[in-house]
Amino acid sequence: MALAGLFLITFLVVHLAINLLLLSNDDGAAFKVAVEFMTTNPLVKIMEIFLMGGFAIHIVIGVFIQIQNWLARPVRYKVAGYSHLSFFSKYMIHTGAIIFIFLCIHFTNFYFVKLGLVSPPAGVEKEDFYQMANSLFADRFYAVLYVVLMIFLGFHLHHAFQSAFQTLGLNHTKYTPFIKAAGTIYSVVVPLGFASIPLFFIFTK
Template sequence: MLTTLSRKLLMCFTGLFLCFFLIIHFLGNLQLFLPAEQAHTQFNAYSHFLSGNIVIKIVSYVLYTSIILHALDAVVITIKNRRSGKKYHCDQRQRASKWYSRNMGVLGTIILIFLVIHFQNFWYIYKFGTPPIDSNGNKDLYILVVTTFREWWYVVIYVLSMVALCYHLIHGVHSAIRTLGLFHPKYVKWIRNCGIAYSVIISVGFAMMPIYIYFTQ
């Protein structure tokens, strides 16, 4: 039976790992902004390399486990807080917590639904479906991405999900730093600004990818 502290630490470490993964995923997906022909070749080669790398496979299992544990832990914490009459992750040291701090459960649910759709459209088809093959003999993930991002409704869902992710990260990064005991009055503003910058850059960067492809491909 996990204690409250154990649950907070589990939430913290799984969340920080997911934040780290977002950076790696973001850097790899920046190739989508290259000229179409170059992006097509490089992105597929990159995807092929990742799919055949044993280290990446191990990391992917950690990723799946982290997503599941993070989501389940969030559900348990939300239920316990509602039973006790508290808001989810409400900051008792502030006079008034931000709206996104009080609605982390809602934001997390939006992100989880998006992940299910995202995994189904890309990961599942790439792993278990029959995606087209490019001229180099690699699975053509780039075509799957372009085809999906040509659908306006998916672009809207993607962008709105990135808005939810941004606010989720802003609170989550700040909360994780506090859980680790690194919260210090002297550096709190600097840490918070860094967390906000990270959240905005990652979320806006991801949101721009479907928008860019929709209007250029």
């Protein structure tokens, strides 16, 4: 769970780095080069399998653990939840479910199109992710939805980052405060980076 989560956390950085190329003012030239590399490089293709595995493991174990946790308290409390605890940690399965729904939409829009399972929007090439992103964000509703979902991703990541280290037993009086701070920064910066792209499209196009 924690290892798969940390793997996905590193993946998000790569994904964001490429997405941010959409912001450069060159009609997507840089982005297209990056997409070309990511779709053709054999090493990336191997990593793609690991990535899907990472998602599958994280989701399956997450749901399995959650079910076990619900079963561990068959009779609920009448008055519950007044203990002090980290806010975001309470809603990991919920934010996770929201992210999963987003992932399904995201796959239908991009990944499945690339694989040829879903036909691309009219007038757009199968591998032209730049045009796909353009046409999707042209829809204001989709762009706003994307931003909102990124907020939930931030909630999920805020607990996830430091929690993964705790689960792996990587706890240290010197470094744990640093890990917690890094997690907070990560959970703000990365979703904000992703959200900046639809916001850029909303305000400039």
